[in-house]
Amino acid sequence: MADINQVEKYVNMTDLNAPMGRGREAAGADPGKGAPEGKGMAVPEAKLQEFAELLFFAYRDFTGDPDAILKDFGFGRAHHRVLHFVNRHSGLRVADLLELLNITKQSLSRVLKQLIDQGYIAQQAGASDRRERLLFPTQRGRALAERLAAPQMVRLANALEAAGPGAEAALRRFLEAMINAEDRPKVSSIMSASPADPENGDKGKAT
Numbered sequence: 001m002a003d004i005n006q007v008e009k010y011v012n013m014t015d016l017n018a019p020m021g022r023g024r025e026a027a028g029a030d031p032g033k034g035a036p037e038g039k040g041m042a043v044p045e046a047k048l049q050e051f052a053e054l055l056f057f058a059y060r061d062f063t064g065d066p067d068a069i070l071k072d073f074g075f076g077r078a079h080h081r082v083l084h085f086v087n088r089h090s091g092l093r094v095a096d097l098l099e100l101l102n103i104t105k106q107s108l109s110r111v112l113k114q115l116i117d118q119g120y121i122a123q124q125a126g127a128s129d130r131r132e133r134l135l136f137p138t139q140r141g142r143a144l145a146e147r148l149a150a151p152q153m154v155r156l157a158n159a160l161e162a163a164g165p166g167a168e169a170a171l172r173r174f175l176e177a178m179i180n181a182e183d184r185p186k187v188s189s190i191m192s193a194s195p196a197d198p199e200n201g202d203k204g205k206a207t
Contacts, residue, residue: 065151073144078111080148086121087137087145089193093126094133100190120144 066080073079085100086092092100098108112135115121120141126132137145160167179187 062152062155065155066148069148075114078107079115082108082111082115083120083137083141083145083148086135087142089190090136092135094135097135099186115141 063077067077070076070080081101082097085097094108094112097112098105101108112121116123119138122136122138124134124136126134160171163171176184176187
């Protein structure tokens with residue numbers, strides 16, 4: 001595995017364009033190959049358009065809270081995503097992170113290098129394979145990850161409370177169904193894994 005400390009050109013739109021292209025291709029594909037799973041539910045197109053717009057506005061505000069914090073650090077959403085997963089899954093391999101985010105090595109390289117150089121993430125060689133690069137949040141990284149997550153957790157809690165009884169289960173089913181069918185087992189495995197222990201999972205130096 002290549003060392004992520006090698007500087008590569010950062011393609012800022014890769015993580016946006018790749019999923020969009022994938023969705024367009026999936027529109028006419030088989031359900032087993034990533035296409036939406038149509039089950040004959042008759043939902044008027046106008047209603048689906050409304051839901052699509054609501055999803056856009058919900059995502060805008062959900063990401064807008066941490067975006068305001070990220071600006072103070074000169075970071076963007078790509079930094080947030082990387083920090084989130086490294087913080088939640090301490091010891092994550094670079095290869096695993098690439099797969100999770102579904103982006104290219106080029107699009108990840110610069111973001112990860114910035115987080116390492118500025119002391120938010122520490123990188124270590126694997127114990128069994130020295131070519132592997134394992135990623136750990138530093139104390140500084142954990143603090144920033146928690147700060148970014150805090151307003152999102154409040155927003156989610158308030159929205160679930162406002163939605164009423166049964167909202168939590170319905171939301172989980174909806175979000176899981178929105179994921180491409182072939183990716184659901186992988187996501188389920190990630191979600192079922194225990195988050196890293198803040199005391200034992202942090203292999204980086206405090207900064």
